[in-house]
Amino acid sequence: xxxxxxxxxxxxxxxxxxxxxxxxxxxxxxxxxxxxxxxxxxxxxxxxxxxxxxxxxxxxxxxxxxxxxxxxxxxxxxxxxxxxxxxxxxxxxxxxxxxxxxxxxxxxxxxxxxxxxxxxxxxxxxxxxxxxxxxxxxxxxxxxxxxxxxxxxxxxxxxxxxxxxxxxxxxxxxxxxxxxxxxxxxxxxxxxxxxxxxxxxxxxxxxxxxxxxxxxxxxxxxxxxxxxxxxxxxxxxxxxxxx
Numbered sequence: 001x002x003x004x005x006x007x008x009x010x011x012x013x014x015x016x017x018x019x020x021x022x023x024x025x026x027x028x029x030x031x032x033x034x035x036x037x038x039x040x041x042x043x044x045x046x047x048x049x050x051x052x053x054x055x056x057x058x059x060x061x062x063x064x065x066x067x068x069x070x071x072x073x074x075x076x077x078x079x080x081x082x083x084x085x086x087x088x089x090x091x092x093x094x095x096x097x098x099x100x101x102x103x104x105x106x107x108x109x110x111x112x113x114x115x116x117x118x119x120x121x122x123x124x125x126x127x128x129x130x131x132x133x134x135x136x137x138x139x140x141x142x143x144x145x146x147x148x149x150x151x152x153x154x155x156x157x158x159x160x161x162x163x164x165x166x167x168x169x170x171x172x173x174x175x176x177x178x179x180x181x182x183x184x185x186x187x188x189x190x191x192x193x194x195x196x197x198x199x200x201x202x203x204x205x206x207x208x209x210x211x212x213x214x215x216x217x218x219x220x221x222x223x224x225x226x227x228x229x230x231x232x233x234x235x236x237x238x239x240x241x242x243x
Contacts, residue, residue: 001026001027001028002020002025002026002027002028002053002054002055003027003028003029003030003053003054004016004017004020004027004028004029004030004051004053005029005030005033005044005050005051005052005053005054006030006031006033006050006051006052007031007032007033007034007050008031008236010050010051011102012049012050012051012063013031013050013051013063015063015067016051016053016063016066016067016070017029017051017238018238019066019067019070019079020070021162021238021240022077022079022240023070023074023076023077023079024076024077025070025074028194031236033050033051033052034050035048035049035050036048044059045059045061046061047061049061051063051066052066053066053069055069064094064098067079100129100130100132101130104126104129104130105126105130107122107125107126108122108123108126158212158213158214159212159213159239159240160189160209160210160211160212160213160239160240161208161209161210161213161215161218161237161238161239161240162207162208162209162237162238162239162240163207163208163209163210163218163222163235163236163237164205164206164207164208164235164236165205165206165208165222165225165231165233165235165236166203166204166205166206166231166232166233167203167204167205167206167230167231167232168202168203168229168230168231168232169202169203169204173230174191174206176225176228176230177191177206177208177225177230178191180221180224180225180228181208181210181221183221183224184213184217184218184220184221185213185217186210186211186213186217186218186221187210187211187213188208188209188210188211189209189210189211190207190208190209191206191207191208191209192206192207193205193206194206194207203232209240215237215239218237219237222235222237
């Protein structure tokens with residue numbers, strides 16, 4: 001089985017993670033791998049970055065290379081268009097987003113997420129460079145011609161949800177989870193236990209896939225499950241976009 005290693009704050013880790021989920025590819029995940037320059041980590045990721053993917057014992061690095069591998073190895077649900085030009089345009093958009101937008105704005109991440117101050121000069125540089133990133137109309141139209149969409153609170157968006165939780169392996173745990181989901185009118189597409197069972201009371205990883213529902217209902221159900229003492233840590237939730 002494939003194993004994805006990285007951490008959930010990383011845009012590039014989540015890029016690969018969402019590709020795996022969207023394509024329906026089974027995988028294991030180690031979400032505790034942080035960038036490092038230690039020799040042990042560099043042996044797995046020569047640049048000390050995340051993510052990396054373990055494929056039958058072979059290490060594959062760089063998020064775009066990993067996504068291209070997934071597209072080739074698992075063609076049943078393609079994420080790229082069929083026509084060569086359209087495929088190239090998607091790759092062009094990825095390059096614009098990563099090199100000329102995300103990489104530029106990253107200079108502000110310290111101030112935005114950890115309170116580290118940045119100078120007015122840095123902010124001006126970012127504003128100037130981000131303008132270059134959208135100058136070539138990476139979204140198919142000049143940004144001035146893009147229509148503004150009516151925004152909904154993220155909690156009100158509907159879709160299927162991928163939910164991963166660490167569950168106490170005790171009698172009735174799965175029944176409590178299913179009951180709390182049903183109380184919030186959440187229909188489960190699948191519920192899967194990852195790994196072998198241990199001794200009673202040990203923790204096991206459980207993955208739920210829901211049918212279309214709202215995030216606020218999922219969060220309410222998870223709060224109740226947490227109060228029931230069934231899960232031992234905060235569940236990971238990702239909305240799954242479906243056509």
